[in-house]
Amino acid sequence: MPEAATHEAHFESLERQKMAARLGTWVFLASELLLFAGLLALYASGRASHPEAFRYGVAHAMVWAGTVNTFVLLTSSFCIARAVHALRADRRRLAGALTGLTLVLAVAFLALKGYEYHHHLAHGQVPGGRSAYFVEHAELTGLPAFFTLYWITTGTHAVHVTVGAAVLAFFGLSIVRGRLRAPRAHRLEMAALYWHLVDAIWIFLWPMYYLMK
Amino acid sequence: MTDYLRADRGIASWLLTRDHKRIGVLFLVATGVALLVGGLFALFMRLELATPEATMIDEGSYNRLFTLHGVTMVWLFMIPAIPAGFGNFLLPIMIGAEDVAFPKLNLASFHVYVVGALVTLFGMLIGGADTGWTFYVPYAAGTPTAVIPILVGVFVLGWSSVITGLNFIVTVHTMRAEGIGWFDMPLFVWAIYATSIIQVLATPVLGMSLALVGLDAGFDLGVFDPERGGDPVLYQHLFWFYSHPAVYIMVLPAMGVVTETICTFARKNPLSYRAIAYSTLGIAFVGFLAWGHHMFTAGMSTFDAAAFGILSMLVSIFSAIKVFTWVGTLHRGAIHVSTPLAYVFAFLFLFVFGGMTGVAVATTSLDVHWHDTYFVVAHFHFIMVGGTLTAYLAALHYWFPKITGRRYSERAGLVGAVLVFVGFTTTFVPQFLLGNMGMPRRYATYPEQFAALNAMSTVGSWVLGLGLAWVLGVLAKALVAGARAGEDPWGSASFEWRTASPPPKHNFEAPPVLVGCYDYTGEADGEPEVRHA
Numbered sequence: 001m002p003e004a005a006t007h008e009a010h011f012e013s014l015e016r017q018k019m020a021a022r023l024g025t026w027v028f029l030a031s032e033l034l035l036f037a038g039l040l041a042l043y044a045s046g047r048a049s050h051p052e053a054f055r056y057g058v059a060h061a062m063v064w065a066g067t068v069n070t071f072v073l074l075t076s077s078f079c080i081a082r083a084v085h086a087l088r089a090d091r092r093r094l095a096g097a098l099t100g101l102t103l104v105l106a107v108a109f110l111a112l113k114g115y116e117y118h119h120h121l122a123h124g125q126v127p128g129g130r131s132a133y134f135v136e137h138a139e140l141t142g143l144p145a146f147f148t149l150y151w152i153t154t155g156t157h158a159v160h161v162t163v164g165a166a167v168l169a170f171f172g173l174s175i176v177r178g179r180l181r182a183p184r185a186h187r188l189e190m191a192a193l194y195w196h197l198v199d200a201i202w203i204f205l206w207p208m209y210y211l212m213k
Numbered sequence: 214m215t216d217y218l219r220a221d222r223g224i225a226s227w228l229l230t231r232d233h234k235r236i237g238v239l240f241l242v243a244t245g246v247a248l249l250v251g252g253l254f255a256l257f258m259r260l261e262l263a264t265p266e267a268t269m270i271d272e273g274s275y276n277r278l279f280t281l282h283g284v285t286m287v288w289l290f291m292i293p294a295i296p297a298g299f300g301n302f303l304l305p306i307m308i309g310a311e312d313v314a315f316p317k318l319n320l321a322s323f324h325v326y327v328v329g330a331l332v333t334l335f336g337m338l339i340g341g342a343d344t345g346w347t348f349y350v351p352y353a354a355g356t357p358t359a360v361i362p363i364l365v366g367v368f369v370l371g372w373s374s375v376i377t378g379l380n381f382i383v384t385v386h387t388m389r390a391e392g393i394g395w396f397d398m399p400l401f402v403w404a405i406y407a408t409s410i411i412q413v414l415a416t417p418v419l420g421m422s423l424a425l426v427g428l429d430a431g432f433d434l435g436v437f438d439p440e441r442g443g444d445p446v447l448y449q450h451l452f453w454f455y456s457h458p459a460v461y462i463m464v465l466p467a468m469g470v471v472t473e474t475i476c477t478f479a480r481k482n483p484l485s486y487r488a489i490a491y492s493t494l495g496i497a498f499v500g501f502l503a504w505g506h507h508m509f510t511a512g513m514s515t516f517d518a519a520a521f522g523i524l525s526m527l528v529s530i531f532s533a534i535k536v537f538t539w540v541g542t543l544h545r546g547a548i549h550v551s552t553p554l555a556y557v558f559a560f561l562f563l564f565v566f567g568g569m570t571g572v573a574v575a576t577t578s579l580d581v582h583w584h585d586t587y588f589v590v591a592h593f594h595f596i597m598v599g600g601t602l603t604a605y606l607a608a609l610h611y612w613f614p615k616i617t618g619r620r621y622s623e624r625a626g627l628v629g630a631v632l633v634f635v636g637f638t639t640t641f642v643p644q645f646l647l648g649n650m651g652m653p654r655r656y657a658t659y660p661e662q663f664a665a666l667n668a669m670s671t672v673g674s675w676v677l678g679l680g681l682a683w684v685l686g687v688l689a690k691a692l693v694a695g696a697r698a699g700e701d702p703w704g705s706a707s708f709e710w711r712t713a714s715p716p717p718k719h720n721f722e723a724p725p726v727l728v729g730c731y732d733y734t735g736e737a738d739g740e741p742e743v744r745h746a
Contacts, residue, residue, distance in 0.1 A: 010311040035417035145442025
């Protein structure tokens, strides 16, 4: 069994290898943050030049859905953090269950987000600003920019949720099948870090697109 | 023990290798092809510009030509050439490691590069784009040319760059052999490290900006369309937030090469190790704060323009620290003139020239006059070609014996260096004059009064092209028929020369003693075999 955790040949020790994995993940997260930074800059600039339109857009968001989703993501983050601790203590079943719960919450988030998107489409709040809805609100010149940004930003975030969920599903299966145990718990920790990033970004999107009326 | 070139055989052993040295060689070959392609675009452009009228191609084709030249040179050649090529080969050896931290990811970064390059090439073959390498909106969102595949290609290339940078940062932090502290590493490693930070932090912003332009062009989302609340100038800000630091992705590794070359051929410690290391980080940092100088004429307030102008000038302070340290290192050194050092001399001259004109264009009142003229073209070619390409050629000659295990003819190499230098100056000095006279860039035709200087520039481009072809010939000949190099043909003290040439698969046969990479104190000025190889 892979229990006798050995390090890859080019590392001098398993400790070093873990350190490399951790640092690599953090650097990757920094890079991911900068990916969103451009979108945040676009929002700030759009809001500064079209305050009414952006306020109008936020005021007509589905606040309950965004808020529920915030709690869903925060809870999922808590679950995966506990899962890492459980795996470190070699409580495999608990770790597997918590990872599974995280996945369920991830799917719930995406489902609710999908429902929201459906609602926007039904009302003509499409990206690109080419629909009757925007003709009706022609006086709000910044409204197309608001919804385009909303779709792109939350869409990019949803892609990250999906990728994160896929990674967690992979590790969840490994735990259940007994291939990922305490000595290699840092692998789950890396996936959890990524999951926290997804969460942390949403913490910014929530006020930006639901609360700041 | 077999060296890394003979350790495994067959195409698959190269394309699926996890050996950082082989991946470095793969990058060098791929970026070399890009240099050739981009160079041919440039030669063709200069040929069209030899006479005032449009003779061979129409204006539309000319627009495509300068776009493809820029895209190829910036994203396919200059960004990856030194970091992913030489950096991959040398960085682990220079810190006494067996490989980079994530060898599989390293291979992936090459594969991603190839995919990005192929998509970009596909875009070029189905018609190319005519937006310039900067893809400015609104034009890029509406051009009838094949801008989308090129945007996608560059987006993919960006991820290759991020992966490489991430790998190098982690490698420097975690893979240094015992006893090698931060200030014991060869300074090339510092240069690659600082470059990696820029790659990791700036590239995602470019990726997002290009994705948004692609969405505008492909799905009419109007992200930057003012009619729908967007702001085209904001695109320029996002683009240059990456692409200005990208200038330092291109030039910092070049500076690392210069440091290594100078110390080896002056047989001296760098005048100040820390001055070079810290100024490297300084450039990486200040480089993030200077992007606005690309938009002085795009409707920026006087205050912002002044702030960006001053921040841009800070870069020149760090650069000057480096230049003085290099010159101080050469001063009273036991200088052995060789081809790499000849290129470095060219670098010092051209880089200072390019840097000084950079301070000039960072001055808003002057920039208004020179903006979008050949003055700017000449300025950045002095940095990018006079700086980076010259250092790349220095690196190519300096590490050729290490990578291939063979020597090139030193005399032929020097001829190449002279041709490149003469060709370069003849091509680009006239462009400073043309720009100052008011000749705008990006036109296929121009008034009669600019004819003489343009003709001179075109002749210069032939000499430069000849020089590069000569270099290719010299190195190709050396590859087949060059003498064996031996471990350390230059008599360098740096770590990469303390193993066989070419190095064995795991870099060092026995655990090496890696101290004093610039320690020449005990040396009785031994003649290195640099004169007749």
